[in-house]
Amino acid sequence: MKNIKNFCIIAHIDHGKSTLADRFLELTGTIEKRKMSTQILDTMELEQERGITIKLQPVRMEYKEHTLNLIDTPGHVDFTYEVSRSLAAVEGAILLVDATQGVQAQTIGNLYLALDQNLKIIPVLNKIDLPNADVEKVSAEIIHLIGCKKEDILSCSAKTGEGVEKILERVIEEVPSPPIEDHENPRALIFDSFYDDYRGVVASVRVMSGEFKKGDQIKFMKTKRTAEILDIGHHSPKLISDGILENGQIGYIVSGLKELGDVRVGDTVTLEKNQAEKPLDGYKEVKPMVFAGIFPQEGDDYNALRDAMDKLKLNDSALFYEPEHSQALGFGFRCGFLGMLHLEIFQERLRREFGLHIVATVPSVAYHVFQTNGKDIIVKSPQDLPEVQQIEHIEEPWMIMDIITPEEYIGNIMSLISDRKGIYMNTEYLSAGSNQRAMLHYEIPLASLITDFYDKLKTVTSGYGSLNYDFKNYQKTDVVKLDILIADESVEALSTLVWRDGAFKIGKKIINSLKDTLPRQQFVIKLQACIGGKVIAGERISAMRKDVTAGLYGGDVTRKRKVLEKQKKGKKKMMAMGKGKVNIPPEAYLAVLKR
DSSP: OTTEEEEEEEOSTTSSHHHHHHHHHHHTTSSOGGGOOTTTTOOSHHHHHHTOOOSOEEEEEEETTEEEEEEEOOOSGGGHHHHHHHHTTOSEEEEEEETTTOSOHHHHHHHHHHHHTTOEEEEEEEOTTSTTOOHHHHHHHHHHHHOOOGGGOEEOOTTTOTTHHHHHHHHHHHSOOOOOOOTTSOEEEEEEEEEETTTEEEEEEEEEESOEETTOEEEETTTOOEEEOOEEEEESSSEEEOSEEOTTOEEEEEOOOOOGGGSOTTOEEEESTTOOSSOOOOOOOOOOOEEEEEEESSGGGHHHHHHHHHHHHHHOTTOEEEEEEETTTEEEEEEEESSHHHHHHHHHHHHHHHOOOEEEOOOBOOEEEEETTSOEEEEOSGGGOOOGGGEEEEEEEEEEEEEEEEGGGHHHHHHHHHHTTOEEEEEEESSOSSSOEEEEEEEEEHHHHSSSHHHHHHHHTTTOOEEEEEEEEEEEEOEEEEEEEETTEEOGGGOEEEEGGGHHHHHHHHHHHHHHHSOOOSSOEEEEEEETTEEEEEEEEOOOOOOTTTTOOSSOHHHHHHHHHHHHHHHHHHHHHTTTOOOOOHHHHHHHHTO
């Protein structure tokens, strides 16, 4: 037991977690040099393309007679749930900070998650080989943040490998070994899972007590399902069969179960013949923040979409979905996400991994609607909003937000957030002297964050600002339903819930983006944004013009007029018949989503 060390790497996005994990794998000989590639633990094509970690990834390494179980974690705020699950399976965490950028908002967010789990924190400075690395200044920020001594902070370059060996030695010295638990009650915590077409659901587990062997009959304590262990072993990072997992170890269990609901993240696995009395605590239920309707482009793909979402739910436990029906788009799902990047990655995974093309409705947040009859409901879709006369008042979610920025951008950030209804709380300074960096604390409505806030923040801070947020509470608001009419027909997928005082601005933006993306027809298309029966913004897409006089020659001008008049009557007739028959391409929906 004393030779097992379980730890993970936590950091802000792009601070070098996956690159450091690569060096660990090289140094410990877990992967041969000829088989190494950059960011080898980022197994998804999408992760490699974007250079970000989306999924946690466990791997076992052998080093100096110790078994080191590492979990590489994502850094973006939308994937915080992946980080919190990883932390529950380990005893220590490497807090990695980029020496050129310093402490960022998500560094602090992930650190607080680790401290909540009482983990041993090992602070490490990365990218010290870069010419603009400021070791002294960033070390001072870390000391200010966690109250350690300067000599406790390790320095490394994950790219060149400098200082990496010292980090592993520190892990062996300081990360506590797993506690010795009661062997009579074997229990393992499921912290991740994925679906294999041949073997069913494969669960990633941390054994908390006892041992599990191939052939054992096991029970999933929450779902009450029993199964036989068909295979058991560890990640290296591919699945390596061992036949046994003992107390304190991290690995995988193949049970052959094909029902996706039987194996849930956070569930406890125990032996059927020697059952544990009570399950492990598991994880807090994650609260989705952003809701969007997801519909198949082709109605026939509904069942395929449902199966794909079941499989993605296994691999992405922060995903929430329930069936929904739309008059315009047919059968689909109302899905909950942790943020806009989460939604974007989800859409891309459906397309790449399952070959499904979908239509996503305009994202919205969940509103609490208090009705005049005394009942209160949660509204996730504009279509669910009751009639105005039935509403007493509406409440929306507010977030606590931390922004870290160089002090010269504080004015830009304050003006940006005041435009978004944010409330200033206070400012903290992370370092002394010139070129100080400040942490601004705000309260802000979630609706202000879910569209383009992150992009705007990067613009006003020249890319130096970073952001972290967490749910605070629900507060009273004045929200109305904005309907979009195309050729006098309401398009459900484009309806959205907006603040009354910002309705005109948003309506105008949506109409303009539709005008730029909708293809022209043989007749004039009217575009309108409405609240109730009142049109607040409108545009027209002019008709395509066919030159019907091209074939005329000679004769009087009245011949030309006669043909043009005939064309005019035909267009009027076509416009009357064509109402509601404007096909809206997916690009038009995307343009509105990204407005």
